[in-house]
Amino acid sequence: MGRGGSLPRHRRGKRGRYPYGSSQFALRALPDRGILPAAIGRTVQRSSRAMISRQIVIVGGGPVGMLLALNLAAIGTRSVLIDSGLRPRQHPKGSTQNSRTMEHYRRLGFVERIRRLGLPPDHKTDVAYYTSLSGYELARLPMPSERDKLAARDAAPAHDQVVEPIFRCNQMHVEAELFDIVHECPWVETRYGWTCTDWREDADGVTAEIEEASTGRRETLSGSHLAGCDGGHGIVRRKLGVSYLGATPEAQPYLGGPMVSTYLRAPDLHATARDVCWQYWVVNQHVRSNIVSVDGKSEFLFNTRLERPDQQLDPDAIAAMFRQTAGCDIGVQYLSHQTWTAGQAFVASSFGGGRVWMAGDAVHLFTPTGGFGMNTGVDDAANLGWKLAAMAQGWGGPRLLASYEDERRPIAYRNTGAAKALAINVGRTPVQAEIGETTPAGEAARRAAAEYLRGGGEEFASLGVQLGARYDGSPIVVPDAAPPADDLIRYRPSAAPGGRAPHAWTGGGRSLGDSLFDRFAPGFTVLRLGPNPPSADALRGAFAARGVPATVVDVPDAAARDLYERDLAVVRPDQHVAWRGNADPPDADAVVSRITGGN
Structure with missing residues (x-):
């Protein structure tokens, strides 16, 4: 234990002894071959900007804050995670880790660790x-x-x-496992037992004032951006002056x-x-x-x-x-x-702005029917994580962070509304x-x-709620076809840009490594689909010229090509389709600029 009974602060490994992304870290922390350990090395190889990226300050070390830190690590960006508690509270909460959340755990490399719980x-x-x-x-x-x-x-x-598949495991157990994982990750500095008392934003970044609960010791942290994952009563939402929008819960015999x-x-x-x-x-x-x-x-x-x-x-x-x-x-x-x-269904009036953004309960409050609350926050972290990394590394455009609210606000309304409707049905x-x-x-x-x-x-x-979230109308998505109708129950796969990338098993089995998703890179992925796809050289060059981490992946399976309905597709770090076509775009730089938030 550290001074005053607090947990010792996590120190980053020294590069000469424990290289970031090393097999030692992979074996110790993430044994099931996910991308998180390897992501750091691959990102650094693609873009020297990852080496000089500035850290993100995360206020709130619950599941959304921890997963935001791990999403940042996966794409080569450091973070410091601040939370007033010494450990996650051992009181049960929701008991559903839905299919999309489990896909994120798989992408980050620890899905098997989660499946051993519950x-x-x-x-x-x-x-x-x-x-x-x-x-x-x-x-x-x-x-x-x-x-x-x-x-x-x-x-x-x-x-x-x-x-x-959806996994029935209480959030209490998942939070405890995530707590161990972030303490094992050399790209996350943990400050549990510390409180953020104030923060300031200027043109160069953010500065946060923090205080250790057990000793009263104060420190100042700096970063390129700050993320508020500190819930409905946290300092970030209050200081931003953001209110919740929504109706007062209706009185009813149960769940109201x-x-x-x-x-x-x-x-x-x-x-x-x-x-x-x-x-x-x-x-x-x-x-x-x-x-x-x-x-x-x-x-x-x-x-x-x-x-x-x-x-x-x-x-x-x-x-x-x-x-x-x-x-x-x-x-x-x-x-x-x-x-x-x-019976509550509240969405924040703003998700943030400038260098300060919020995720999880700070921007939406749920009734727990359907198990949508934490799972919606997990998707927030996946969306916000790669965008904050892009800004910290210097390849994100001026519209990128604003697209976070453009994309996630409609999903917050959709999911809180679905949960409230279920609560009304059960309660009556x-x-x-x-x-x-x-x-x-x-x-x-x-x-x-x-x-x-x-x-x-x-x-x-x-399943429609779990896998069917779409970012239609987003300024960083290049539309090309009418999207499928939203169905909260049934999920219909579609590669129309804006939606979750359709899935296929491309290996010989169903193990880790056999899924098409396992081949996606931590940055952008350019899929060459079918037996005779175009080269994608123009897209490859445009990503490289802008310093954007991207990998070209060949998928010769004709059925996968039919699923995507195009010969080429660009998949974002959060596994949503950003663009697709049957040939390299005539102006590949314009496409890459748009999907990374450029003008």
């Missing part, structure tokens, strides 16, 4: 609805275990779009108003419910609660509505709420609790007073509730 591989991930845990089961949404999802992925056709989430142990819960599930929902005339398995054994997250925001809470009161949900005198051990407000489940009775009236009440609940599978089958 529920056991064969644990059922069903969602079941009860009148009480010891009462009647109303409805069930069967869902495959993690092992079954991976087996289905491995047996799917070569052009199936699910590279990384004050809530409490409790981390607890209940070893007899599975036996009480007579089955093992991932989520248990309880709806009756007195209770509407949700219980999520955290470890697949005895640890759970218990969510229930409060009568009023100032309701007194202590372990005994919460245990009584839990026993009312169970419908019996079940054993329970209280661990921690946190109050929150359900019809419940008659007789629902728990062993009478004809009780049977009729249960049938009515079951019919309603069986139609609620959209919350757990939102």
Whole structure:
């Protein structure tokens, strides 16, 4: 431990002993062959500007801040990560790492580390609805275990779009793993236990004032830009004077108003419910609660509505709420609790400007239905990360950072709206007073509730939300065709510029290295598609002339060419298509200028 009980500050490795991107770092930190360790060396080889890039100051060391730092490292840019806590708080939050988020983990090199966390591989991930845990089961949404999802992925056709199936793992465990990863990364300086007390911006960069909580020691940090990933109550949003836009949560029986989430142990819960599930929902005339398995054994997250925001809470009161949900005198051990407000769907009035930008909860606040909150922040980090790196390295144009808000604001509205709609649907489940009775009236009440609940599978089958985010209308995308209609449930792959690059398995199996995505570079990737593609020499030269990191990748598979519908495609560092065509563009420099934010 460092002075005053704080964690020691992470020091960057010395280049002579531990070269950045060395195999030693790759083996120690990221064993599953992702691009993060190699990215640094490849980026430096392509552009000497990466060697002189200035660091990014990141305020907020939660999952979005940590992933922003790792996205910056992947493209050869240093960062310093500041957070007031010594470690991530050990209280459960969301339990869904969606398919797009898992793709980002794969791109950055640690998806297998994440998959080792969470529920056991064969644990059922069903969602079941009860009148009480010891009462009647109303409805069930069967869902495959993690092992079954991976087996289905491995047996799917070569052009199936699910590279990384959705993973049920609590954010608490993911944050702890990300915390270890950023401390292993030599391109991230960590300042946990420190608070950003102020910051200034000028024409040359940003200066942040920080203070160590345990000692009161103060320091000044400088960087080219500052990123606020410090949540809804953080200093960055407040100092920028940015407000949230959105409606006040609607009052409803559940997921509308004050809530409490409790981390607890209940070893007899599975036996009480007579089955093992991932989520248990309880709806009756007195209770509407949700219980999520955290470890697949005895640890759970218990969510229930409060009568009023100032309701007194202590372990005994919460245990009584839990026993009312169970419908019996079940054993329970209280661990921690946190109050929150359900039904909110807020988007910031601005995502930043100049040298200061924000991501994650600082720019959007969700109701957790659908699991869209953290996952939307992960996509923010992927988008903002490469753009901040471009500016720090000197190849980003004057419009590049503004495109972050142009692209991500519509997605924030889309995803917060989807989450709120799901919360309204779940919260308004019809419940008659007789629902728990062993009478004809009780049977009729249960049938009515079951019919309603069986139609609620959209919350757990939102591939369109996960993979379908598009940046149509972005100033740094070159459009060439009408994009597919947005569908929150179904995902339709399209290489029309602005969307996620379509996926194909180009290797002989389904392991790391077999995906087309595994061949994408940490910078831009120029795909030459089909058996006889054009040379792409003009694009290659235009990227090189501007010092932009780019790699040309040959994909001779005719089916992949059909998927992209062109012979050439340019894929951005965040895996979105920026341009495509059947020949080198007549003015390749103009294309490269546009997609990197030039005039």
